[in-house]
Amino acid sequence: MTETAYRVIGQRVPKVDGVERAIGSALYGTDLRLPGMLHGKVLRSPHAHARIVRIDTSRAEALPGVLAVVTRDDFPELEPGTTAPLGEIPIDLVSLTRLIMAREKALYVGHPVAAVAASDPHVADAALALIDVEYKVLPPVTTIEQALAADAPLLHERLMTAGVEPPPTKPSNVSRRTVLERGDVAASLAAADVVVERRYRADAAHQGYLEPVAAVAQAEPDGRVTVWTSTQGTFTVEWQLSVLLKMPMSRLRVVPLEVGGAFGGKIYAHVEPLCVRLAQKAGRPVRIVLTREEVLRATGPGAATIAEVKVGAQRDGTLTALEVRMWMEAGAFPGSPVANALLVGGAPYKVANLRLEGFDVVANKPRVEPYRGPGGPQANFAVEQAMDELAQRLGLDPLDLRRRNAVAAGDLLPTGRPLPEVGLAQVFDAVARHPCWTDPLPTGRHPRGRGLAIGFWHGQSFTSSCQVAVTGDGTLSVTIGAVDITGIRTALAQVAAEEFGLRVDQVAIQTGDTETSGYSDVAAGSRTARTMAAAVGGACREALARLKERAAARLECAVEDIAYVEQRFLVKGIPERAIGLAQLARLTMVEAGGPVIAEGVTQRMPAAPTFAAHVADVEVDPATGKVGVLRFTAFQDVGRAINPTQVEGQMQGGAVQGIGWALSEGEDFDERGWMRNASLLDYRMPTALDVPPIDCVIVEVPAPDVPYGMRGVGEVPIVPPAAAVANAVARALGERVAHMPMTPERVLRALRGDAFGQV
């Protein structure tokens, strides 16, 4: 199908699930009620670091209305090295089982130590108060600096840093060192005409999904278990449950519910294993819905980070060296996205001498979880400020500086792999001619500045499966194995309608559960729409090919002589010998040929890296330190926009989350490891009053070797906003704020000359 022939692809079709979400009939995790359902609650550690000596649940079990209590004793120990796959990435389940229910130690404030199921939530709360836990409290580690100190308390007594030579002889709080390197950075920094050097810091920020973590489990006496959950990956959760609970997958069924926001935070199992064990013990269905406070205290944020950046360049602006050192706080167990962060930091620029070094650091805080473009905003905040500072130092236009040094197809990524064709040059062109860049910055009451940052995201592919069934009246039913967190049902219905020459409302589309759909990996990593579109398109073409065979048999001609035009199969050259799609579909159902169901599977599709550029105009009140964003424009190469409205939604959503982290969102811990802002009053997400309309400019440079040329669109828009805003602030104030979020306090500090901005 040639691009010009697209009829449905590229249209701004309304969301197929829009109405049911708008009127409240869509079923979210917190909506499901089963007959006899119990309410589960979780007892959480009040200590950031403590050995669990003894747990006595007998008083709780004796409380009328309590039907089950579980503790660490209800979860089997796993063999060292046990993993479950997240796409091709193995997840450490020995840690995950401890994260879900503390075993030897409580490692953060909020770490689950027991859970109860009771006939009503108040009884469950009362039961929690009756569980006696004896702790041996240990000194906590609550900052990266504390974790790295020579005499730091150790979270894990046998944690040896991987990736260092010679291997360490003593345990530490650093789980891994990652290095990506080419050329000679030290020599080229020494020889550079100009070197910019600065230390940056990012607080942890929560995904901030609207719907709290929620799940329901029902266990049959014969061992079968059904779990309804608001998750990004039904199969991923099933796999984790299967290993964590030592149950074959044939006994598990994970049913997706609508997801009220996830952003990476609903990939790992949280309460599902607790629900299952409670349901098994109680013999009744059990639901757990976390409170907002529990979500903030005990589910993983994006990682707190320290980054040191050195950029060396010639006087003409040609980059000669880039050095980045990052320390990322993983929380209670290893696993920060520091490798991703290094890639995001180093990918956009063609620089001969590169050294990216990262450290994964554990601390007594909630374990980090993926957050949209994991690690990207933190790295970008550092490197893109350094680039901006370099432009200032050299007196160059920041767009020209970036364009001069930007990577292009064939250039090597920091991983050593060559970059395929990308639309970065076209993004620069779009910025250069856009009024947001060419308009003069209007003056106002307070100092103003305009900032630019570019961002990169590599993305995943993983595995996606779907089935396309032709129904009896020639409409389509498409079942996908991946959940829809970004509007993919609409985009995929468009793809199927396109391939079959149907209207979108002639395509029914839904996510199956783990028993009724083919294995698909999580909806994450900017992978889902792109890989699933390829799967759906392939399945549609396969279904059409099979229908052509049936049409040929009926029209008594060779299958090669059948053409499909406007929902009719006709004999080429004899258009009156034809059969309609609806009629043929009916006949295949009931008479001959058999119903047509075609599968589509994609696996390890070529990567489709993507670039964005954001331009922010800000005004800063020097008396209060408050930063106001006046104008914000997001440019992005999306490869192909199946539904531009939805693509813009992703760009706008990412930008707003990025602006939130830039200016107000940061988790704030006291020295005992207690989060001080564990409510949405204190953890300050932007409201509609805090952000201007986000203008979007879609650039379409089709990704090579990817069906429809689609690139992932979900993650890159969160990468550059903080740097774009920071660069605008720096140009407004003449001072850099190197700590995100750039709260009024930190802006004031910067104005007083404390560039690091630590409050």
Next chain:
Amino acid sequence: MTETAYRVIGQRVPKVDGVERAIGSALYGTDLRLPGMLHGKVLRSPHAHARIVRIDTSRAEALPGVLAVVTRDDFPELEPGTTAPLGEIPIDLVSLTRLIMAREKALYVGHPVAAVAASDPHVADAALALIDVEYKVLPPVTTIEQALAADAPLLHERLMTAGVEPPPTKPSNVSRRTVLERGDVAASLAAADVVVERRYRADAAHQGYLEPVAAVAQAEPDGRVTVWTSTQGTFTVEWQLSVLLKMPMSRLRVVPLEVGGAFGGKIYAHVEPLCVRLAQKAGRPVRIVLTREEVLRATGPGAATIAEVKVGAQRDGTLTALEVRMWMEAGAFPGSPVANALLVGGAPYKVANLRLEGFDVVANKPRVEPYRGPGGPQANFAVEQAMDELAQRLGLDPLDLRRRNAVAAGDLLPTGRPLPEVGLAQVFDAVARHPCWTDPLPTGRHPRGRGLAIGFWHGQSFTSSCQVAVTGDGTLSVTIGAVDITGIRTALAQVAAEEFGLRVDQVAIQTGDTETSGYSDVAAGSRTARTMAAAVGGACREALARLKERAAARLECAVEDIAYVEQRFLVKGIPERAIGLAQLARLTMVEAGGPVIAEGVTQRMPAAPTFAAHVADVEVDPATGKVGVLRFTAFQDVGRAINPTQVEGQMQGGAVQGIGWALSEGEDFDERGWMRNASLLDYRMPTALDVPPIDCVIVEVPAPDVPYGMRGVGEVPIVPPAAAVANAVARALGERVAHMPMTPERVLRALRGDAFGQV
């Protein structure tokens, strides 16, 4: 796979859905509750025959708590000749739309004329009382004789009898005449040594399912509709709804619930279209659950029948002629199973001269619906009594008489098609050597008799689809498109476990809805287990073949060199080069090859006709006319018993329903067309106290050209019981009771010489 290799097939595996049904967690039609759900109720005609002049719903609509009222005006008229398929059989939807909601006329007592949806059932009842319907009452037709009378009132003013030459010039209450004929029956009856001639009668009997008809519909404002229903065919209902409501299938989703009994009575849509229209008007989900009285008054029974049989034979017992004339009461609209009945009556015997003639007769009663072996019990009751009477007249053993005249492979059925290989001879052998036949009949207080009857069922094949997915740990998930009314999930799990060398608990199996499973026809016609087993077996073999390809790629050998032995893929001759099923499954998911999902489709599989023989010992109290069944043994050629316990369950269930119809179940109408026994107190189904244990003898003569050699087992066991009991009664009393049910009154009448036994 050779028979001797079967490891799971043939085992008495417990039902996979047994526990959830036993403990009450299975979700039936009456269990589902949706948020905001309304209660629907149906206003029904109190007249058996009346023109509907006017319906005024305004008072009902004004009642607080009433959210929607629907009448005939809410359902579109259909083009004449509009059908929807039931397998290959087109269903007349112009009648069905009038059956679901009366249009020009009310045609039976209980015919829906309006429906309401209200916030609670009592408000709905009150609203029904506020609907004003103006009827013009017409004289009703309530018996076959009345319907056939020259001056009979006409139900349908334009109904012309089909199948007569020359075509009639006047309308009548006979919709169709069917004739199956070979040889010269009149001449051979005239030349016969002995002729037995008798008229038989059967009352209508209800399917008597435990769970009443129930459905829930939810309509989204964007036009999408989901229907949860207790049905035998999700796709069949979807198709009917799609045509009746003029909605594309892509806007409809029909979700199966567990079915609490159906027996043919849950194939046609009943309340589903009402639920949908009410839900659309109310903007809230609507549930309708019929009361038992509504089920009896207004859903279709098996057809009341009159049959005249003449059998001619030589003195040695060789049959020379068989003539059967049957009139079957279709109820309000044409469509009795008279053609099936003729086939059942004529199929078992090799007789050169055969004439089977049937008439489909409409009357002002509920429209008949399929009931297990539709038409079979009524025809068998007549022909097998005639055969028994012939044996008595000739002084021959009734088993010998049947064996001498029985059909065998290659003989022609009454339809003219040759019979494939069947196990009738083996069934006779089994009877001949069984104690139920060879034991002397013990004497008792009252006269006793032993009766034999044989039965035939042809069965359907239609279309069946499934998907078999290999999960990440090498277990299986099987999704079928057909609902499970007979235990097929267990049998199919056995088939999948057999093919993959797994345990049954390593196979998850479920019925998908119309969007997540492939098109499959109704669970009916003794077709489902057999055709779906072929589909599942084929899909499993396809899945294994694909796994072998992936194993070959990994083990670096040709796919032909891969053997699959005990959940391991190994290189033939080098058993240490192997990969386990679980490991391979994981690798295909996440690394290479892609997840394996295979479809299985069967369509128009070869027929697998089946024969049964039943032997009944009865005792008859001549003072009361009460018949007691002392001993009952069912023999059946099942081809292959995948799960003998379930096969026996089918044999026993059919026998008990046949005994019920034989002795106590019959719908009783007064002259106005009101059913007199519309409750389970008065409509007398057998209880455990009324039937002896049913002994089962399974005969296995594999059906040719059918995977695993399975035959349909569900229907034939209801065919011979009434005749077997009647023959026992005749031998106990010396008089024939020719009217079923053979109630005490009818038995007493027979003892007084009224052989027709009309009460």
